[in-house]
Amino acid sequence: xxxxxxxxxxxxxxxxxxxxxxxxxxxxxxxxxxxxxxxxxxxxxxxxxxxxxxxxxxxxxxxxxxxxxxxxxxxxxxxxxxxxxxxxxxxxxxxxxxxxxxxxxxxxxxxxx
Amino acid sequence: xxxxxxxxxxxxxxxxxxxxxxxxxxxxxxxxxxxxxxxxxxxxxxxxxxxxxxxxxxxxxxxxxxxxxxxxxxxxxxxxxxxxxxxxxxxxxxxxxxxxxxxxxxxxxxxx
Numbered sequence: 001x002x003x004x005x006x007x008x009x010x011x012x013x014x015x016x017x018x019x020x021x022x023x024x025x026x027x028x029x030x031x032x033x034x035x036x037x038x039x040x041x042x043x044x045x046x047x048x049x050x051x052x053x054x055x056x057x058x059x060x061x062x063x064x065x066x067x068x069x070x071x072x073x074x075x076x077x078x079x080x081x082x083x084x085x086x087x088x089x090x091x092x093x094x095x096x097x098x099x100x101x102x103x104x105x106x107x108x109x110x111x112x113x
Numbered sequence: 114x115x116x117x118x119x120x121x122x123x124x125x126x127x128x129x130x131x132x133x134x135x136x137x138x139x140x141x142x143x144x145x146x147x148x149x150x151x152x153x154x155x156x157x158x159x160x161x162x163x164x165x166x167x168x169x170x171x172x173x174x175x176x177x178x179x180x181x182x183x184x185x186x187x188x189x190x191x192x193x194x195x196x197x198x199x200x201x202x203x204x205x206x207x208x209x210x211x212x213x214x215x216x217x218x219x220x221x222x223x224x225x
Contacts, residue, residue, distance in 0.1 A: 030212075031212055033212070033213065033214075035214075040201075040219070040221075041218055041219065042117075042119075042203055042216035042217050042218045042219050043156075043203065043205075043214070043216045044216070045213045045214060045215070048212060048213055088155060088156070090214075092212050099161070099169075100146050100158045100161045100171060101158075101212075101214060102158075103148075103155040103156040103157075104155050105153070105154055105155040106155055
């Protein structure tokens with residue numbers, strides 16, 4: 001099955017800086033989602049962007065989607081120590097997630113105080 | 114409070130034993146999912162169910178079994194046929210028309 005690939009695999013920045021993570025995927029999608037996972041915990045949904053959308057904002061999060069390049073980016077502005085986590089992109093092929101989402105391997109983000 | 118409850122949080126198993134992981138949700142979601150996560154890896158889909166008494170195999174169903182007798186419950190059995198069962202197991206649910214998954218806190222299975 002197709003899978004999103006996040007880049008970079010790991011990212012370490014200073015508190016207050018912006019963090020950018022990228023996701024590439026292989027086939028046409030219905031929507032793309034970003035999730036956060038704190039160590040040893042379940043995933044938490046951050047944002048969903050549909051295939052006909054190009055940009056979406058939610059608080060300090062900004063997601064872009066370029067379907068021609070089959071890629072998405074997640075920008076976290078003014079990072080905080082609490083943003084330290086792994087971030088995953090997930091693609092939805094069927095719409096509504098009925099057949100499950102396909103996840104990438106994630107970007108591990110460390111915010112240095 | 115609405116949510117998804119997985120139990121147990123930690124489970125140790127001897128080789129050759131079957132174990133069952135519990136997943137219960139009170140969100141009235143139609144669809145439920147089981148994912149497996151290995152260290153440094155993404156999530157891989159084991160089984161999913163869109164309605165009661167029906168379920169489909171995901172990408173890595175071999176060595177696992179599930180049931181969906183109630184809308185709220187979707188237990189996963191890791192059988193002795195699963196060659197490498199040590200992993201972190203995550204249950205999720207959603208309304209089929211929204212796509213956003215809600216996850217439980219996970220169950221970590223270790224085979225001794």
